[in-house]
Amino acid sequence: MSMVLFASVVRVRDGLPLSASTDYEQDRELQESKRHLKGLSKKLSQFPDRCTLKTGPYNVNFTSALGVGYLMVCTANYPNVLAFCFLDELQKEFIVTYDTKRTSSAVRPYSFIEFDTFIQKTKQRYNSPRSLSTKINLADMQTEIKLRPPYQLSPEELQAINGFSVHTPSKYKGIAPTQMLEPVTLPGIVSCVLSILCGGLNLLRGVHAIESILQNDDEDFNYVIAFFLGTAACLYQCYLFAYFSVWRNSKSFLAFALICLSNMYLYELRNMWQILFHVAVGAFMTLQIRLRQPLGKAPDYNV
Known part of the structure; x- marks a missing residue:
C-alpha cells in the first residue's frame, strides 16, 4: 500500500x-x-x-x-x-x-x-x-x-x-x-553607475597613455597598467554587486584595495580631488556589496 x-x-x-x-x-x-x-x-x-x-x-x-x-x-x-x-x-x-x-x-x-x-x-x-x-x-x-x-x-x-x-x-x-540577492536599492544603483563611470574614465586615460607611449618613448608604461587595473577593479565590483559569489565580501575588499593602490600610483597624473573621488566611489561600492546580502529562495505558489 x-x-x-x-x-x-x-x-x-x-x-x-x-x-x-x-x-x-x-x-x-x-x-x-x-x-x-x-x-x-x-x-x-x-x-x-x-x-x-x-x-x-x-x-x-x-x-x-x-x-x-x-x-x-x-x-x-x-x-x-x-x-x-x-x-x-x-x-x-x-x-x-x-x-x-x-x-x-x-x-x-x-x-x-x-x-x-x-x-x-x-x-x-x-x-x-x-x-x-x-x-x-x-x-x-x-x-x-x-x-x-x-x-x-x-x-x-x-x-x-x-x-x-x-x-x-x-x-x-x-x-x-541558485543563490539570489536582495532587491537592488537606489544607493546600490547609484554606486554601480558611479563605479562604471570610474572604470570608463580609467579605461579612457589608459588608452590615452598608450597613445602617449607610442609618440614619446620615455613615458612610463606602468601608468597604463595602473589605469587598466583600476578599470578591472571597478567593473569587477559591479559584477560582485550584481551576482552572488563565494567570498564575495572579501573579493570586493580586495578590489577596493586595488583601486586605492592604482590611484596612489597615479598621484602624479591626477589631482587630490580626482583621487578622492575614485577612492570614495570604490568605498561606497564596497559598502553596497556588503549590504546586499543573499536572499532565501522564495516559495513558488504556482505549483
Missing part, C-alpha cells in the same frame, strides 16, 4: 527540528529511512531545493524555502507528484502560520510542535486518494516536476550523509541551487 509515513519540518542552516508528525511505526527499514532523513536535515543547505533519496522500500523527499526544510518518508511506490504536493502544502501553511523571524530565532527543538496537528491532518488526506483527488490540482505539480525534476541523491552522497569519508560530488544532475 502506498502512503506517507512520516514528515518533519527543520531549519535549514543547522538542521534544528521545528515540528514533526507522531510516528509509532517500529519497522526496521522505516527507522533506517528516518535515520537518513535526520542526517539529510543537517545538510539541506548543500543540496538543491527539491530532492529525492531512495532507501529500499521507502523514499525520502524534501523541499526547502526561506530557510526552512520540509521532509517526508513515504513508500517507494507512492506517486512522486503527490509526495511533492504534500510537501508543498506543508510549506505554504508553515509560511502563513510562522514568520521568518520566529523560525530564525528558535532555540529549542520542536518549538512549533503544534504544527504537528496540520501535518497529521494533511498526511491522512494524502493517504486517502479518494478524498484527496477533488481537493488538489495535480496538473501544475506534474508540469513543474517535468520541467524541474527533483535531484536524485546518489549512494556516494548517502554514504557522506551517514558519516563516511566519501567526497560529495559538487556537480548536480538536477537543477543546481
